[in-house]
Amino acid sequence: MDLTFTDKxxxxxxxxxxxxEANVPNDLPSGDTREGFARHLDWERALFxxxxxxxxxxxxxxxxxxxxxxxxxxxEEYYRAGGPQRVTQNGIFLLAPTVFEFGTKEQQDxxxxxxxxxxDLWCQGWSEPxxxxxxxxxxxxxxxxxxxxxxxxxxxxxxxTRGAFCTHLFGLFRTDPxxxxxxxxxxxxxxxxxxGVTVRGFGRxxxxxxxxxxxxxxxxxxxxxxxxEVNKGWNVAMATTGSERGLxxxxxxxxxxxxxxxxxxxxxxxxxxxxxxEVVRCWMDAEAYRWQTYATVARxxxxxxxxxxxxxxKLFWSELDVRLHETALRLLGPDAELEGPWMKGxxxxxxxxxxxxxxxxxxxxxxxxxxxxxx
Numbered sequence: 001m002d003l004t005f006t007d008k009x010x011x012x013x014x015x016x017x018x019x020x021e022a023n024v025p026n027d028l029p030s031g032d033t034r035e036g037f038a039r040h041l042d043w044e045r046a047l048f049x050x051x052x053x054x055x056x057x058x059x060x061x062x063x064x065x066x067x068x069x070x071x072x073x074x075x076e077e078y079y080r081a082g083g084p085q086r087v088t089q090n091g092i093f094l095l096a097p098t099v100f101e102f103g104t105k106e107q108q109d110x111x112x113x114x115x116x117x118x119x120d121l122w123c124q125g126w127s128e129p130x131x132x133x134x135x136x137x138x139x140x141x142x143x144x145x146x147x148x149x150x151x152x153x154x155x156x157x158x159x160x161t162r163g164a165f166c167t168h169l170f171g172l173f174r175t176d177p178x179x180x181x182x183x184x185x186x187x188x189x190x191x192x193x194x195x196g197v198t199v200r201g202f203g204r205x206x207x208x209x210x211x212x213x214x215x216x217x218x219x220x221x222x223x224x225x226x227x228x229e230v231n232k233g234w235n236v237a238m239a240t241t242g243s244e245r246g247l248x249x250x251x252x253x254x255x256x257x258x259x260x261x262x263x264x265x266x267x268x269x270x271x272x273x274x275x276x277x278e279v280v281r282c283w284m285d286a287e288a289y290r291w292q293t294y295a296t297v298a299r300x301x302x303x304x305x306x307x308x309x310x311x312x313x314k315l316f317w318s319e320l321d322v323r324l325h326e327t328a329l330r331l332l333g334p335d336a337e338l339e340g341p342w343m344k345g346x347x348x349x350x351x352x353x354x355x356x357x358x359x360x361x362x363x364x365x366x367x368x369x370x371x372x373x374x375x
Contacts, residue, residue, distance in 0.1 A: 003291070005073070012066065013073045019050060020081035030344075031087040032210035037165045040087040044118045054092055054116045061108075062116035068297040072251060076290075079257035087162060091115045091122030093248035095170050098240045102187075102228040111189070125157035125171025125190070125214060126237075132159070133358040135172070135237065136181040140216065142173040142188065150222040151175070153188065153196075156215050161355075163212030164201030167192055170240075172233050179231065187233035189225040196220075206347050241357060242306035247297075249356065250317045252290035258324045258345070259286035262331075265342075269331045278327045285320050292316075308369035311362040318352035318359060325349045 005013070025043055029036035047053040048062055056071040057063025066074070086092065092115060099111055114120040131137035140155020153173055163169065169190045176184030192199055196219035201212045228236035243249065259282055266279045292313070300306070325346035329336040337343060353359040367373040 003294075005069075009067075009070060009073060012070045013077060016052070016074050016077045017081070019052065020077055020083060023050070024078075024081045024083050026082060028084050030208050031085060032162065032204075032208035034165065034209065037087055037162065037210065040084060041118050041121075043084065044086065044088050048117050053088075053118070054096070057096075057112070057116065061112040068301055069294070072253070072293065072297060075251035076253035076256060079251075079253040080260075082257075087165075088115070088118050088121060089249065090124050090161065090166075091120070091168075094124060094240050094243050095122050097243045097248060098187075098227065098236060101239055102236050106224065107189075107227065120168050121162075121166040122168045122170060123160045123163040123166040123192075123212070123214075124240075125160060125169045127159040128156060129158055133361045135241075135357075136234070138172055138174060138185070140171075140173045141177060142175045142186060142221070144175070145220065148220060148222075150220055151186075151188070151226070153190065153216040153219040153221055156213060158213045160212045160214050162210040163192075163199060163214055164210055169214060170227070172237055175233075176231050182234045184231050185233040185237070186230050187227040187236040188221050189227055190216075190219065190221055194219050194221070206344070239306075242310045247293065247300075247306065247310070247313075250321075252286070252293050255286040255289055255317060255320055255324065258321070259283045262324055262328050265328055265331050269333075271331055275327065275330060278323070279331075282320070282324050282327055285316075286324075289317060289320065308365055311357070311365040312370065314356055315359055315362050315366070318349075318356075321349040321352045322346075 023046065028039055028043065031037050031040040044053060051062065051064055052074070054061065054063045055066040055074050056068060057065070059065055096112060096115060099108055103111070111120070115122065126135055128138050128140060131139065138155075140153065140157065142151040142153045145152050151173075155173065157163075157169070157171055160169070169192055171188060171190070172185045173188055174184055175186040178184070190197070192214070196217040198215040198217070199212050200215070201209055203209045204211060262279060262282055266276070296306075296313070325342060328342045329346055332342060357365075368375055
């Protein structure tokens with residue numbers, strides 16, 4: 001394994017670092033508030049104008065046609081410079097890889113440029129009131145409307161991240177209610193201003209307001225907004241969840257930057273040997289995740305597809321994020337509740353073992369599909 005970067009990759013890093021250091025804002029409020037979301041969009045549109053929003057995409061869609069290695073380099077530099085969480089992430093990092101894989105050329109040409117430019121803002125419609133981690137348990141339905149050339153959607157989605165602020169939703173609906181649990185579902189792309197859609201935002205315990213419930217009452221969606229084949233939406237959704245768990249949603253740069261901040265905090269507030277060891281372990285694990293991701297990218301560039309191993313990755317980064325922030329709070333001691341960024345980060349990290357498929361479910365996936373254990 002060659003762990004060195006090419007001259008071209010190093011030049012890409014230098015260009016990205018220079019632009020980010022000159023342009024990253026340092027005063028943005030939370031992107032999960034209405035004001036913060038609007039200001040984050042200004043930043044992400046500046047990223048797009050400079051062609052840094054989607055570096056690995058084709059130029060025709062606003063990208064630089066960078067390699068996956070260069071994308072990882074950009075992510076490292078983005079978080080190193082203090083770049084904020086991307087409020088367009090559910091579109092760019094989750095839906096877009098699925099559109100590239102399953103979308104028609106017409107869908108790619110229509111959807112991807114507006115997504116990259118932060119003109120269309122996407123949220124994910126997976127969870128329902130009685131189907132959280134059990135995605136196969138969804139009850140929302142879509143019935144065929146041949147006369148209109150499309151489908152009529154009815155049901156409810158919940159825990160829709162930033163759904164209160166987005167313009168579009170992607171999600172699964174049952175098109176064959178008689179089919180087995182993992183069959184008879186179809187993947188739809190839905191504008192949230194369509195007749196019959198109701199978006200109801202609700203606040204979280206930390207005061208942010210970005211979550212939403214989305215209700216569908218006989219909502220018409222034309223055939224050209226079906227992604228992939230009818231009744232085979234589970235396969236399409238698994239491609240999205242593979243991106244969510246395994247590569248694009250949580251790049252190593254995010255955790256490397258947090259580990260670097262943790263080391264700086266430890267230098268300012270030296271502690272006992274047990275915390276010294278935990279700081280070192282957190283730093284090492286962030287580096288291990290980095291190199292594991294480069295190995296994954298090498299396989300993808302050789303033509304491999306993300307598989308059940310993505311569940312291992314999700315377990316690792318979600319639990320690492322909690323440990324990074326827990327260690328910081330222990331270093332801060334009584335000041336922890338007054339230290340806004342670390343406490344806010346800790347609260348968000350606690351959600352990591354839940355979103356993108358709860359870690360209990362991911363352990364089942366690893367046991368059955370990676371290790372070959374009985375159900």
